[in-house]
Amino acid sequence: MSAPAIEAIGLSRVFDQRQGLFGEPKHVVAVDDVSLSVAAGRAIGIVGESGCGKSTLARVLLGILPPSAGTVRIAGQSLAEMDRRARARLIQPVFQDPMSSLNPRRRVADIVALPLIVQGVAGAERNRRVGAMLERVGLSADTGARYPAQLSGGQRQRVAIARALVNEPRILVCDEPTSALDVSVQAQILNLLGDLRAALDLTLVFISHNLAVVEHIADEVAVMYLGRIVEHGENAAVFGAPRHPYTRALLASVLTPEPGLGLPDVPLGEGYPDPSNIPAGCRFHPRCPIAIDICRVRPPERRAVECHLAP
Amino acid sequence: MSPPTLEIEGLRVGFGAMEAVRGISLSVARGETHCLVGESGCGKSVSALAVMGLLPPGARRTVRRIAFAGEEIGHLSERQLARLRGDRMGMIFQEPMTSLNPAYTIGSQMTEVLRRHRGLSRGDAAERSVAMLDRVGVTAPAMRLGQFPHQLSGGLRQRVMIAMALLCEPKLLIADEPTTALDVTVQAQTLRLLARLQRDLGLAVLLITHDLGIVARVANHVSVMYAGEIVEQGSVEGLFAAPSHPYTRGLLDAIPVPGKVRRGDRLGSIPGIVPRLQAGFVGCPFRDRCAHAAPVCAVEAARQEAGLEHVYRCRLAPGWWREAA
Numbered sequence: 340m341s342a343p344a345i346e347a348i349g350l351s352r353v354f355d356q357r358q359g360l361f362g363e364p365k366h367v368v369a370v371d372d373v374s375l376s377v378a379a380g381r382a383i384g385i386v387g388e389s390g391c392g393k394s395t396l397a398r399v400l401l402g403i404l405p406p407s408a409g410t411v412r413i414a415g416q417s418l419a420e421m422d423r424r425a426r427a428r429l430i431q432p433v434f435q436d437p438m439s440s441l442n443p444r445r446r447v448a449d450i451v452a453l454p455l456i457v458q459g460v461a462g463a464e465r466n467r468r469v470g471a472m473l474e475r476v477g478l479s480a481d482t483g484a485r486y487p488a489q490l491s492g493g494q495r496q497r498v499a500i501a502r503a504l505v506n507e508p509r510i511l512v513c514d515e516p517t518s519a520l521d522v523s524v525q526a527q528i529l530n531l532l533g534d535l536r537a538a539l540d541l542t543l544v545f546i547s548h549n550l551a552v553v554e555h556i557a558d559e560v561a562v563m564y565l566g567r568i569v570e571h572g573e574n575a576a577v578f579g580a581p582r583h584p585y586t587r588a589l590l591a592s593v594l595t596p597e598p599g600l601g602l603p604d605v606p607l608g609e610g611y612p613d614p615s616n617i618p619a620g621c622r623f624h625p626r627c628p629i630a631i632d633i634c635r636v637r638p639p640e641r642r643a644v645e646c647h648l649a650p
Numbered sequence: 651m652s653p654p655t656l657e658i659e660g661l662r663v664g665f666g667a668m669e670a671v672r673g674i675s676l677s678v679a680r681g682e683t684h685c686l687v688g689e690s691g692c693g694k695s696v697s698a699l700a701v702m703g704l705l706p707p708g709a710r711r712t713v714r715r716i717a718f719a720g721e722e723i724g725h726l727s728e729r730q731l732a733r734l735r736g737d738r739m740g741m742i743f744q745e746p747m748t749s750l751n752p753a754y755t756i757g758s759q760m761t762e763v764l765r766r767h768r769g770l771s772r773g774d775a776a777e778r779s780v781a782m783l784d785r786v787g788v789t790a791p792a793m794r795l796g797q798f799p800h801q802l803s804g805g806l807r808q809r810v811m812i813a814m815a816l817l818c819e820p821k822l823l824i825a826d827e828p829t830t831a832l833d834v835t836v837q838a839q840t841l842r843l844l845a846r847l848q849r850d851l852g853l854a855v856l857l858i859t860h861d862l863g864i865v866a867r868v869a870n871h872v873s874v875m876y877a878g879e880i881v882e883q884g885s886v887e888g889l890f891a892a893p894s895h896p897y898t899r900g901l902l903d904a905i906p907v908p909g910k911v912r913r914g915d916r917l918g919s920i921p922g923i924v925p926r927l928q929a930g931f932v933g934c935p936f937r938d939r940c941a942h943a944a945p946v947c948a949v950e951a952a953r954q955e956a957g958l959e960h961v962y963r964c965r966l967a968p969g970w971w972r973e974a975a
Binding site for chain 1: 841
């Protein structure tokens, strides 16, 4: 069997947050001993609320942030041992806000060409590949001569996708790629990502707070809470029969366009998760509607569903 | 029967040669929620600001009639409107940090509202503020008065803003994307809170949102806005049972719904982008993006009835999608 396309082994990332000039630094554990592996050609969705560590995990997987502990492997090779160029050929990001990830002073064609220049692709070959990529993401040929500010949000996100894919990487890491877009444009981008994924046999890591979007695009889903993946499984299993109480609350909170259902009562209480102050025992227990004594003292076993009470 | 809390007829707002709001009409009754839904740039937020008299300098507003609890307010001076705002009309925004002053404590901002509009003493104002914070579910309300906005979580800040908007027990609450910046679990909790307060206070709520999921769950009436016009309006049941404007149908098809769409299915998407229209534009604003456009759409968009209190502006006859399928 071939190695997984991307693998995280015991991955942690800790930030030191200073409390004033002379204060003791506080450890914020954004990602806490996370392990997962994604087979080639699969799409994994990573969902969770703000502060759960999903974007930090994305940056560590991309090699933008070094892990505090653990290893990322791409096609069996350690990411830490690769140089930047080798890494860029294998894995590429698409971020939420293309306005801040695209250089506003460069024309679209130059933005998309940059990864090729870095890899030493020149001349007619470079122009041909840039033109073909723009067409592939649904941008007209004359878009290449324009600046990001002259484009709509959806067009800018297409440029970001073109730049990410122009070198034909194996893995695309999308961090909230449609969160800043209107629903009709979001649908265009999701359809595009779905088409490209099939055509280019991409492995997709798709990070989002929007469960409906993740269910639509992913094969499997990992639910993060305060730095840990608390439930991980095939889409149908997690969405059809969620086992962790947090997953159940998240799913219950999704407001589908069905009148008559009213507003769900989400039994999570008022406690707000704070990554600089992770609760003892099960980290979800202060908000958990079914917590019992053991949840307050002992962390749950590390398995696909991290809950003492999950079936 | 008492008049609606808010009535708007023929509201137009222009900026230079552009017209952002092109003749919208709607009303909100006591205890009712009217949702104004649309994508960015459709004019929904500008409409709300126009109602409150908070448009930026340079904006042109014309309106046939705008009435608050039956009284015409279109001609009021800025001073008279300012008295109405915060007292009988409240407004909350997407990002609480834009309406909370980061340099003042929660307490000083809340008591100022009561001292100015109600002439309460410092002590009475503090007491009322604590009671209101408690009512919106802020834990340890007395302690919060001494805190600054940045010391609170996003969900708590949104509750503080709601409490501030409701301090003088207004009749009308205008909420512009009040939960868009919140996490889904906190969004559900915040919307439930708003619904409870609305029931208790008999509030009329004009809720502005881009999210049809929220609309379906909280609205009594819905207006779908596109390029400055209301293209479809109706009761929430009627509109969701028979969405009749091609734009409304397109929006609904574009939303992934858990358990409804099979993975791998393509989502419906609307090609192109929202046009910015000049004053004097005629015809259907959606025609350039519509799969059903015909020559007549360049001339006019007929007003048609899809059901009781359910109207839309389109040449296509009621139930057209059944034949199209």
